[in-house]
Amino acid sequence: MGWFLEHAWLIPAIPGAAFALIILIGKRMPRGGSEIGIASMLAALVLSAGAAYQWIEHVNSSDGEAEAVLNRWEWFRIGDLKVSIGSHLDGLAVMMLLLVAFISTLVQIYSTEYVRGDRRYTHYFASITLFSAGMLVMVLAPNMVQLLLGWEIMGLCSFLLIGHWWEERVNSEAALKAFWTVRVGDMGLLVGIAMLLSIFHTLEIGEINEAAASGDFDSKRLLMWAAVALFIACIGKSGQFPLHTWLPDAMAGPTPVSSLLHSSTMVVGGVFLVARLYPVFHVGLDMNILGQHFNLIAVIGGITVLIAAGLAFVQNDIKRVLAYSTVSQLGYMMMGLGVGAWTAAVFHIFTHAFFKCCLFLCAGSVAHTGSHHSFDMKKDMGGLRKSMPITFAAWIASTLALCGIPFVSGFFSKDEIIDSAKHNDYKVFYLVGIIGAFMTTAYMTRATYLTFFGKARGAAAHFVHELEHEHKTTHDSPWPITVPLVILGLLAIFSGYLNAAPFKWHWFERWTESAIGLPLGEGIFALPHPPEFSWTSAAPGLVLVAAGFAVSLLLCRAVFGSETSPLRGLTERNIALRAGHKFLVNKYYLDALYEKVIVHGIAYPISRAAYWTNQHIIDAVVNTVGKAGRRTGDLVYKYIDQLLVDGAVNGSGTTARGAGGALQPVQSGKVNMYGALLFGAAAVGGLVLVLVNS
Amino acid sequence: MLINEFLLLGAVLFCIGVYGVIARKNAVLVLMSIELILNSVNINLLAFDRLNGGNDGAVFALYIIAVAAAEVGVGLAMVLLIFRNRKTISLDDLSEMKG
Numbered sequence: 001m002g003w004f005l006e007h008a009w010l011i012p013a014i015p016g017a018a019f020a021l022i023i024l025i026g027k028r029m030p031r032g033g034s035e036i037g038i039a040s041m042l043a044a045l046v047l048s049a050g051a052a053y054q055w056i057e058h059v060n061s062s063d064g065e066a067e068a069v070l071n072r073w074e075w076f077r078i079g080d081l082k083v084s085i086g087s088h089l090d091g092l093a094v095m096m097l098l099l100v101a102f103i104s105t106l107v108q109i110y111s112t113e114y115v116r117g118d119r120r121y122t123h124y125f126a127s128i129t130l131f132s133a134g135m136l137v138m139v140l141a142p143n144m145v146q147l148l149l150g151w152e153i154m155g156l157c158s159f160l161l162i163g164h165w166w167e168e169r170v171n172s173e174a175a176l177k178a179f180w181t182v183r184v185g186d187m188g189l190l191v192g193i194a195m196l197l198s199i200f201h202t203l204e205i206g207e208i209n210e211a212a213a214s215g216d217f218d219s220k221r222l223l224m225w226a227a228v229a230l231f232i233a234c235i236g237k238s239g240q241f242p243l244h245t246w247l248p249d250a251m252a253g254p255t256p257v258s259s260l261l262h263s264s265t266m267v268v269g270g271v272f273l274v275a276r277l278y279p280v281f282h283v284g285l286d287m288n289i290l291g292q293h294f295n296l297i298a299v300i301g302g303i304t305v306l307i308a309a310g311l312a313f314v315q316n317d318i319k320r321v322l323a324y325s326t327v328s329q330l331g332y333m334m335m336g337l338g339v340g341a342w343t344a345a346v347f348h349i350f351t352h353a354f355f356k357c358c359l360f361l362c363a364g365s366v367a368h369t370g371s372h373h374s375f376d377m378k379k380d381m382g383g384l385r386k387s388m389p390i391t392f393a394a395w396i397a398s399t400l401a402l403c404g405i406p407f408v409s410g411f412f413s414k415d416e417i418i419d420s421a422k423h424n425d426y427k428v429f430y431l432v433g434i435i436g437a438f439m440t441t442a443y444m445t446r447a448t449y450l451t452f453f454g455k456a457r458g459a460a461a462h463f464v465h466e467l468e469h470e471h472k473t474t475h476d477s478p479w480p481i482t483v484p485l486v487i488l489g490l491l492a493i494f495s496g497y498l499n500a501a502p503f504k505w506h507w508f509e510r511w512t513e514s515a516i517g518l519p520l521g522e523g524i525f526a527l528p529h530p531p532e533f534s535w536t537s538a539a540p541g542l543v544l545v546a547a548g549f550a551v552s553l554l555l556c557r558a559v560f561g562s563e564t565s566p567l568r569g570l571t572e573r574n575i576a577l578r579a580g581h582k583f584l585v586n587k588y589y590l591d592a593l594y595e596k597v598i599v600h601g602i603a604y605p606i607s608r609a610a611y612w613t614n615q616h617i618i619d620a621v622v623n624t625v626g627k628a629g630r631r632t633g634d635l636v637y638k639y640i641d642q643l644l645v646d647g648a649v650n651g652s653g654t655t656a657r658g659a660g661g662a663l664q665p666v667q668s669g670k671v672n673m674y675g676a677l678l679f680g681a682a683a684v685g686g687l688v689l690v691l692v693n694s
Numbered sequence: 695m696l697i698n699e700f701l702l703l704g705a706v707l708f709c710i711g712v713y714g715v716i717a718r719k720n721a722v723l724v725l726m727s728i729e730l731i732l733n734s735v736n737i738n739l740l741a742f743d744r745l746n747g748g749n750d751g752a753v754f755a756l757y758i759i760a761v762a763a764a765e766v767g768v769g770l771a772m773v774l775l776i777f778r779n780r781k782t783i784s785l786d787d788l789s790e791m792k793g
Contacts, residue, residue, distance in 0.1 A: 078753070672785065676716045 002054030004047060005069045008087040011047045011097055012136035012150075015040045015104075019130040026122040031112070037125040038108045041132060045101040048094070055094045056511055065514040066090070068206060072142055081203070088142035088205060091512030092275055092346060096139040096264075099353050103264040104132040106484035110361055111256040113480035114368055118254075124164060128257065131157035135265040139272065143203040144193045147273070151189065151237070154266050155182050161261075162253040174252035181246035185236015185270075192230035196280070199223055205276060209517035212279035220284070227284030230273065231297065238270025239327045240334060241304040242618050247327055248311075251319040251375075255364030258319060262326040263357035268349055271333045275346050278337070279517045282527070285338075294426070298338025302432040304331030307613070309439035313446070314611055317375045318363045321447045325402065326356055328436060332417055335429055340527045341420030342516045343509045347499050348413035350508070354495050355398035355410060358488035362395040365485060366451060369477040372459040377447065383456035387467055390476045392452050394489035399448055401492040403441040403545055406538075409496030415538050416501055416530065423531035434541040441548030449556040501533035700741035707734035721776070721783040725769045732762045 018040030026033025059066040072086035087093075108128060115124050134157055138150025163175025197203055199222055200211050210216075217223055234240065239247035247267065251258055261267060274281050274297060285296040308327035315321045329352050336345030366381065367373050370388055374380035385392040401410035418433035456464045467475055476482055499508035509530070519526045531537070707730050714727025736755045743751025777783050 672716045672718075679712050679716070 002050075002057070004050035004054045005058065005089055006071060008047070008051050008069075008089050008097070008140060009071065011044045011051070011101065012133050012140060014043045014047075015129050015133035015136065019126055019133060022122060022126040022129060026126060032125070033122040034108070034112050034125045037129040038105065038112070040129060041101060041105040041108055044132070044136065045098075045105050048097040048101040051089065052094050052098045055089065055091065059091070059511055059514070068514070070142055070206065075145070081197075083145045083203060084143060085146050086142050087140040089140070090515040092272075092515035093139050095346070095350060095508075095512060096268075096272060097136060099264045099350060100132060100135045100139060103260060103353055103357050104128075106487060107256045107260045107357070107361075109480050110259075110364070110484045111254070113478050114256050114364055115254055120164065124161075124254070127157050127160040127164075128260065131161060131260070131265065135269070138269060141205065141276075143205055144196060144208075145203055147205070147276075148189060148193060151233075151269060151273075152186070154269060155179065155186065158182070158250070158261060158266055161257040162250045164253055164257065171252040174246075174249040178246040178250045181243055182236045185233040185243060188229045188232030188236070189273075192226050192233060195222065195226035195229060199226060209277065209279045212277075212283050213518050215283075223280065223284040227281050228296075230277065231281065231285065231300075234270030234273050234334075235300065236270070237273070238267050238330045238334070239304075240270070240300050240330065241307050244304065244308060244327045245614065245618065248315075248320045248323040251317065251323055255319065255360060255367065258323070259357045259360030259364065262323065262360060264349075264353040267326060267330060268353070271330060271337070271345070271349060274334065274337050275342065275349075275515075278342060281337070282340070282518060295338040295340075298335050298421075298426060298429055301331045301334030301336075301338050302429045304328065305335060305432055305436040306331075306439070309436055309443065310609075311611060311614065312439075312443040316378045318366070318377045318381065318447060318451060319360070319375050321377075321443060322356070322359050322363060325359075325440065325443070328440065329356065329402070332414060332433070332436065335433065336417035336420065339417075339421045339424050339426045339429055341417050341424070341530065342518075342527060343499070343513060343530060344413060344416035344420055346512060347508055348417060350498075351401065351409040351413045351492075351495050354488050355401035355492035358394055358398040358485060358492050359402065361481070361485055361488065362391050362398070363451075365391045365477045365481050368481065369475065370460050370463050372462070374459050376458075377450040378457070380458035381451045381456075381460045382454045383452070383464065384460055385452040387464055387474055388476045389474055390482045390485060394485040394492075395448065395452065397489040398492040399444050401496070403444055403549070404437055404541070405545065406542065407496075408493050409491070412496035412500050412502075415541060416499075416533075418541055419531050419533070419537055420528075422537065424528050434544050437541050438544040438548040441545045442552040445549050445552035446556060449553070453556075501530075502535070504533075697741055697745050700737055704734040704737040704741070707731075707737065719784045719786055721773045721785055721788075722770070724785065725766060725773070728769075729762060729766065732758055 015037075018036050022033035022036050026036065029035060055066075055069075058069070068088055068090040070086070070088055072084035075083050075085040077083065108125070111124065111128065115121060118124060131154060134150045134153030136150070137153060138147050141147035141150060159175050159179040162178050163172045166172040166175065193203070196208055199217050199219075200208050202208060202211075212223065236243045247262075250261060253261075281297060282295070287294055287296055305328050308324045308331060312321050312324035312328065315324065329348070333345045333348050333352070336342075336348060363375065366384060366388065367375050369391075370384045371380040397408070401408045404411045404414045414433075414437065418430060418437070421427075421433055422430040455461070463475075467473065497503075497505060499506060513520075516527065520529055711727045711730030711734060714730065715724055718724050718727060736758055739751040739755045739758070743749070743755075773783055776788065780788065782788070
């Protein structure tokens with residue numbers, strides 16, 4: 001076994017140590033600690049690449065399934081239960097390690113420019129390094145306790161990073177919302193781990209998977225509840241319906257954070273957990289209702305795909321469009337896992353990380369350079385394709401990948417998920433998949449049009465105007481921003497060829513399949529073989545993608561075209577007269593038109609319904625719980641406290657007034673007086689207990 | 695087995711702690727008294743642990759030490775912030791409850 005595979009524990013340990021170093025000496029470093037963070041991520045990247053290389057060699061040298069490489073040390077023991085810490089390397093873990101280290105490195109390089117001069121620059125790099133370390137700890141976990149450890153480190157760091165600019169109330173509230181929503185799910189993780197322990201009498205992931213896959217457990221019902229509890233954790237972490245509401249609010253953090261959070265870490269954590277414990281979920285959540293066999297994961301994933309894609313239409317904030325897009329893509333991954341397409345879903349994690357990270361970084365680049373830190377597409381963007389060519393090119397490459405255009409990475413992964421849904425008798429989810437592809441293309445076309453085409457508005461207009469003033473045509477972001485964009489843009493196009501079904505290239509499948517934990521082919525709990533690729537089965541999806549593009553483009557052009565054709569005179573006069581000021585009026589007019597055509601036309605009913613569900617039903621449930629709680633409190637206050645307790649106190653006060661108001665000095669407001677009363681009461685209680693028992 | 699002596703020690707420590715919590719005005723001293731109370735509980739736990747010949751009591755005691763450390767960390771941070779804002783840590787002056 002290779003050195004890198006044996007020493008994989010170094011991969012999370014180095015960023016973890018770097019976090020401590022940044023906190024201790026970061027402020028005294030010439031670059032405020034960012035160099036430590038980047039160096040540690042680079043080291044992790046090199047080690048992960050070495051591990052990946054040796055893993056591939058290991059797979060190639062073993063005939064049949066490649067054994068996972070385990071390396072464990074005892075961490076602590078409770079009674080007979082030994083809890084270990086260490087590394088569990090298989091195809092899935094190696095892939096995630098490489099992905100997380102790679103994306104984190106690029107994001108940190110990008111951050112040096114993006115948060116330059118920030119008031120908490122050092123803390124930013126400390127948190128983001130620890131964040132990556134948390135994900136790496138989780139990915140490597142050989143048992144559920146280490147997984148929980150990494151999971152919680154990420155939860156904490158996401159809170160720190162989303163609330164990085166906590167001086168503004170909105171941001172700190174968003175951070176709290178993210179933290180608490182994920183906590184709701186985390187309770188599920190704790191309960192689920194405890195249930196797994198009671199079912200399988202072990203916490204080791206490998207042993208749990210083996211036992212679940214071979215049916216070596218007493219009660220399927222218990223396993224189902226364990227899987228449900230764990231899946232609640234995944235819903236919270238991965239922003240699945242109905243706990244997706246925290247994800248768009250998490251956009252309050254700096255953009256590089258959003259891109260890291262939404263591509264390879266944090267939100268992927270839930271999908272990763274399902275993929276990691278796949279036998280448990282596959283066997284446990286296999287429902288049989290009304291003679292229909294289906295998997296609960298697929299249902300949640302399918303709902304999420306559509307709901308989130310619908311919400312992406314009504315957003316004006318470019319990062320919110322991308323956030324809902326992430327939710328929707330995570331829905332695809334869950335759906336893939338649900339319908340039994342493990343490899344396709346995990347491959348979608350892989351490709352999605354590159355293009356979604358790239359899209360977020362592009363949005364950040366536009367805001368950083370082109371629109372004066374505004375993310376409002378309608379107000380402050382537009383027409384930036386000529387002035388920011390690198391950003392534009394990277395954006396287009398990743399958008400193509402996201403929409404699933406043939407021969408770009410997203411196509412190979414997403415099409416295989418959709419194809420598997422059809423192949424494995426999940427007809428409804430096949431439809432969900434291709435409709436989702438249609439909607440994805442439509443909202444991305446809208447976002448692209450609003451950001452890069454049409455006339456520049458607001459801050460972007462100002463930016464373009466300044467460029468003309470300086471007789472320059474292009475002014476893209478500085479190199480720490482553009483270099484990661486170019487690398488990610490290229491990967492968004494080419495990463496898909498690792499598992500390109502149309503060419504019968506299945507390297508990725510070969511490298512990761514031993515991590516599934518379930519046999520392929522025949523058997524009670526076996527997975528169906530991935531379907532053979534054929535262009536005819538991919539065609540309906542592609543037609544819908546093309547339709548989505550065409551419809552959305554036509555609508556966008558209709559809205560913006562009407563500005564140039566019948567109303568040309570008006571707008572030109574406006575711009576000519578008072579460029580900057582009239583721009584606002586002009587934009588307002590466009591806005592009204594835009595609302596009328598697109599929103600009232602197609603997207604309005606769907607997305608309003610989705611948004612309404614979001615706002616009224618889901619929020620209402622939360623609110624009702626809150627209100628009910630408050631009302632109970634009110635009732636308790638009104639009747640018990642006011643009438644009974646106060647009544648008693650007042651009553652005794654009145655009766656005791658003659659005797660000198662014995663109770664009044666007790667209500668002194670002195671804490672130590674209350675303390676004395678407390679201890680006195682406890683002592684009396686203890687005495688009573690002793691007397692009763694003796 | 696010297697169980698009684700340990701329990702007595704625990705009880706004495708507990709009483710000193712309670713006295714400190716009640717009588718002291720200084721927030722830091724109150725925190726220290728709370729530590730005394732917690733450690734008197736630890737002594738009891740360990741005494742019974744030895745009496746019953748298990749490990750559970752020791753594990754509990756370890757947990758209590760960890761929790762107590764965290765609690766003092768938070769408590770002292772609060773005291774520091776209060777001092778920064780109010781220039782006093784006397785509990786009587788800090789009381790905002792109406793007597």
